[in-house]
Amino acid sequence: xxxxxxxxxxxxxxxxxxxxxxxxxxxxxxxxxxxxxxxxxxxxxxxxxxxxxxxxxxxxxxxxxxxxxxxxxxxxxxxxxxxxxxxxxxxxxxxxxxxxxxxxxxxxxxxxxxxxxxxxxxxxxxxxxxxxxxxxxxxxxxxxxxxxxxxxxxxxxxxxxxxxxxxxxxxxxxxxxxxxxxxxxxxxxxxxxxxxxxxxxxxxxxxxxxxxxxxxxxxxxxxxxxxxxxxxxxxxxxxxxxxxxxxxxxxxxxxxxxxxxxxxxxxxxxxxxxxxxxxxxxxxxxxxxxxxxxxxxxxxxxxxxxxxxxxxxxxxxxxxxxxxxxxxxxxxxxxxxxxxxxxxxxxxxxxxxxxxxxxxxxxxxxxxxxxxxxxxxxxxxxxxxxxxxxxxxxxxxxxxxxxxxxxxxxxxxxxxxxxxxxxxxxxxxxxxxxxxxxxxxxxxxxxxxxxxxxxxxxxxxxxxxxxxxxxxxxxxxxxxxxxxxxxxxxxxxxxxxxxxxxxxxxxxxxxxxxxxxxxx
Numbered sequence: 001x002x003x004x005x006x007x008x009x010x011x012x013x014x015x016x017x018x019x020x021x022x023x024x025x026x027x028x029x030x031x032x033x034x035x036x037x038x039x040x041x042x043x044x045x046x047x048x049x050x051x052x053x054x055x056x057x058x059x060x061x062x063x064x065x066x067x068x069x070x071x072x073x074x075x076x077x078x079x080x081x082x083x084x085x086x087x088x089x090x091x092x093x094x095x096x097x098x099x100x101x102x103x104x105x106x107x108x109x110x111x112x113x114x115x116x117x118x119x120x121x122x123x124x125x126x127x128x129x130x131x132x133x134x135x136x137x138x139x140x141x142x143x144x145x146x147x148x149x150x151x152x153x154x155x156x157x158x159x160x161x162x163x164x165x166x167x168x169x170x171x172x173x174x175x176x177x178x179x180x181x182x183x184x185x186x187x188x189x190x191x192x193x194x195x196x197x198x199x200x201x202x203x204x205x206x207x208x209x210x211x212x213x214x215x216x217x218x219x220x221x222x223x224x225x226x227x228x229x230x231x232x233x234x235x236x237x238x239x240x241x242x243x244x245x246x247x248x249x250x251x252x253x254x255x256x257x258x259x260x261x262x263x264x265x266x267x268x269x270x271x272x273x274x275x276x277x278x279x280x281x282x283x284x285x286x287x288x289x290x291x292x293x294x295x296x297x298x299x300x301x302x303x304x305x306x307x308x309x310x311x312x313x314x315x316x317x318x319x320x321x322x323x324x325x326x327x328x329x330x331x332x333x334x335x336x337x338x339x340x341x342x343x344x345x346x347x348x349x350x351x352x353x354x355x356x357x358x359x360x361x362x363x364x365x366x367x368x369x370x371x372x373x374x375x376x377x378x379x380x381x382x383x384x385x386x387x388x389x390x391x392x393x394x395x396x397x398x399x400x401x402x403x404x405x406x407x408x409x410x411x412x413x414x415x416x417x418x419x420x421x422x423x424x425x426x427x428x429x430x431x432x433x434x435x436x437x438x439x440x441x442x443x444x445x446x447x448x449x450x451x452x453x454x455x456x457x458x459x460x461x462x463x464x465x466x467x468x469x470x471x472x473x474x475x476x477x478x479x480x481x482x483x484x485x486x487x488x489x490x491x492x493x494x495x496x497x498x499x500x501x502x503x504x505x506x507x508x509x510x511x512x513x514x515x516x517x518x519x520x
Contacts, residue, residue, distance in 0.1 A: 079124040087124050089123075091273065092119060094115060115273045116155060117156075126242075126277075130280070132308075133366035136248070138250075142251060144175065145233045147235060149162060149178065149237050150223060150236075151182060151183065159190075162238060166178060167201060167202060169241045177206065178204070180205065182194075184209075184211070208223060217340050238372040239322065239372075240268060241370075245368055250324065263367035264277075269373075282296060288408070290412075310366055313362065320346060322369055333433065341392060344389040345395075345396050353400065357434075390415040393415050397415065468486065469486040
């Protein structure tokens with residue numbers, strides 16, 4: 001009896017051990033914690049300085065060269081484990097005990113660096129394309145492209161995540177090279193360490209240095225001059241490309257080399273790095289101050305496409321950070337205006353030039369690329385931001401706006417005083433390209449523009465008794481305006497002829513308020 005009990009206990013113990021081992025193996029298999037996966041050690045994963053390709057979990061194909069990453073084709077696109085931070089574009093929430101550290105790091109790049117560093121460099125994202133876009137087939141003989149990415153003191157994780165997303169979502173045969181242009185960064189990790197790191201990538205990737213702070217415009221020109229692909233694709237240094245982003249862009253250029261194409265720019269939260277798809281029913285425009293703005297696509301453009309939202313839409317302007325363009329056409333149409341400084345206004349200048357000089361500007365709704373939108377810039381500008389923007393916009397106005405430059409100067413009197421430099425070459429370029437007038441642009445490309453097509457005078461409405469002027473105080477369209485001390489500087493007190501009639505009719509009692517119209 002005792003012996004029977006002994007063997008029974010032995011069997012129970014052995015059976016329990018076997019089932020425990022089976023359970024442990026299954027747990028390791030399904031949580032991806034088997035092998036040398038260092039990312040499964042902690043619940044909160046910090047992927048900051050990944051020293052080897054094993055740590056970033058790129059799957060290799062049997063034919064991949066040793067020590068290099070294999071690209072994902074649509075059929076072999078693999079997802080990271082869902083419990084990794086930020087996977088599928090989910091928000092990363094920083095624990096309260098790390099709040100102080102998060103706020104300190106936020107100042108470095110004006111986004112949540114702590115959250116970014118906890119996300120894998122090759123994080124998986126949802127396929128945000130419309131179903132009709134997923135079914136589209138593209139020619140096998142698409143042009144190749146060179147990717148140009150300019151950076152200045154960029155965070156390691158956002159810069160490398162941009163690069164990895166390009167490699168992980170693009171057919172390798174379509175990318176000639178990735179060119180990273182360092183605009184005089186001061187952070188040590190962006191030096192030799194970066195060069196060594198990118199030298200291991202499957203797509204030829206090189207780092208170029210400007211030597212001195214040159215700004216986005218001139219740095220992009222340096223990168224563009226080194227490209228070998230048939231198409232140049234410009235990306236910002238804090239982007240994430242999604243599945244199928246590249247082929248739709250290249251296909252449009254393959255059909256017509258004078259097309260300049262942009263993806264839908266999705267939002268990556270600067271606070272949590274959540275990936276939020278943007279609407280395919282917005283396009284680029286601008287206001288009186290020549291600030292780029294997103295507006296709802298008008299009905300006429302919806303009708304032109306026959307209501308098919310997967311077709312590219314023609315946009316009056318582009319944001320400028322992300323676009324593809326035939327390399328030779330980029331040269332022919334005048335590249336960027338080298339007289340512009342740092343950043344600002346170059347996107348509108350290029351947009352006007354494309355449309356007025358025979359090209360087409362499109363947002364390809366089947367292409368999605370995420371971008372970290374920051375509330376403020378971490379960079380400093382020589383002389384201040386307003387000085388740079390006024391200089392650039394004044395160059396734009398003098399070359400491309402024709403008589404509407406006076407309207408712009410009335411709204412932005414500071415730009416009138418800007419030193420625009422030598423415009424001889426840019427004006428000659430416009431003449432040589434036989435470009436159309438700005439009136440043609442407003443009538444045919446952007447009739448929805450806030451710029452009045454015809455106006456007879458600009459001025460201010462002044463109360464003769466109080467010496468106060470009507471002032472918008474920067475309020476939005478549809479909001480009430482008010483009276484304020486006249487300053488004679490234009491800006492928020494500028495009224496054009498049609499606005500003056502409407503304002504006098506709707507806002508003033510002309511029997512009790514004596515008003516004078518002062519012209520500029």
